[in-house]
Amino acid sequence: MTSFWTLFKQLFKQKNKSANLVFLIQLAAAIVTMIMAFIGTINTSSFKFQIGPDISLNLFSGVIVGIIATFLGYSFLANPAYIIITSWKNEKVNRSQTWRLVPMNDGLIYVCNTLSSFASFVYLIVLQAIMAVLAAIITYASSDQVRSAVAMVLNKMGMISSQPLIWEFLGDSLLMVLLASLLGLFWYVIVSFLHFTSCAIIDFLPNGSNKFLVFVVRLIVLIAVVYILTVLGNLLGNIGLDSIFGNNNDFAVSMIPAFIDIIILDLIFGIVNFLLINKFVEAKQSR
């Protein structure tokens, strides 16, 4: 029998290729965007990169920070693109005879597949976070004005709060990243649920190879999933988590209901997917 960890490593290696590719494309796009923005618009000898009313960087630091800032801006395109690519890959693996022949329970193959995509998504986010830290370090190190501005802001923060706001800001940012990752996992689970239920229904119905029938089944399943999610969302909203945590002034505490909701939905649909793939979802014939 193959161990969970062995299969996880194998799948993670595959998904990582996509993460690295998305990262490189994102970086290349940022570099090209910056080059296009700079060409013909600057006088290099006297150039100053303005990042505030009285704060500027020299050309080199400005270009590097500009590239990284553009790179981070593109995360809003790159991350959804990565999630869509990997959810498509997940479903290919879930129905692939090659992978389903791995000596392991089919449900565990599904869990391994989904978690490897999730881990790889977290890996992509970490790469992007490293770029953000790099941008912050370069900006801080390359300009006296930045250093004095940061010191001034930190001083002001220290004066208005007993707890340094910088840590609160970092904590909140980390929470947002965690929430984004959990939403990514939620997307994988829902896509698999849509895929598995429609496959199970199509295999059951007579004339399952009819394309129109397949389309209608998928549409009905999609509508049903949206309805189920709405009902579950309302149900979770009604259990009172919002009244306990939601009105809190502390951002981290106010986020707890959202975290719990997503984790509960991930678990419910994940367990249903586990059962569906074990009992009803066949591997595609591979010749």
Place this chain on the structure above:
Amino acid sequence: MNDLLKINNLSYKKNQKTILTNVNLNIEKGKIVALLGENGAGKTTLMRIIAGVAKNYKGQIEVNGATKEAERKAKLSFTDGLNGFSDSTKINEIVEFYVNIFSDFNENEFEELSKFMKLDPEMKLSQLSKGMREKLVIALTFARKADLYLLDEPFGGIDAMSRKKIINSIIMWKDDDATILISDHFVNEISTLLDEVVIIKNETIFAHKTADEIRESHKSVEGYYEGLYEGEDD
């Protein structure tokens, strides 16, 4: 009885169409068995059910004592079309996958087989002809030390000369205890290999005979098989 494969009361439906009904089959250890039947008779389906990749069946399947799908998968090696890999995947990357995933995969044996079949490990799947791809599938399947080998029409795109070479190699590389279930249209060419013949017809096991029995009462395995469809025999 020293049965390696036991199938009891197996039935399978898909899209409300019955494919297999009340299939009962026992195969002993060490045998080479042909699974014959017309296109669409259910040969591939039966193999997929044994391999644990087809669902929604009724009945019991046991491979060397293993009844659960995951355990069965560990004890058998099934010719897979390798569609789980992209066309840009190199042969040596597929081998690496097999080494990591299947604990019974023997890399040295694969090297010998791939040399015998003239496979270049640096070649990508997209560069392989249909025949070369079939050879790779056979090499990967036999490089595993399994109790049961399921070969689903393994010689489809392979030319006659290579087919003979591969058939001879199967006899050479096969462990005495290993059992092979092979479905193919080229009955004549594999008939020399066979210990038993299983015919699927009318959604079930229509006949299960030893090759010697057939040879005693008929001209050849091929003649017997063709006769079934001409209404000459049984």
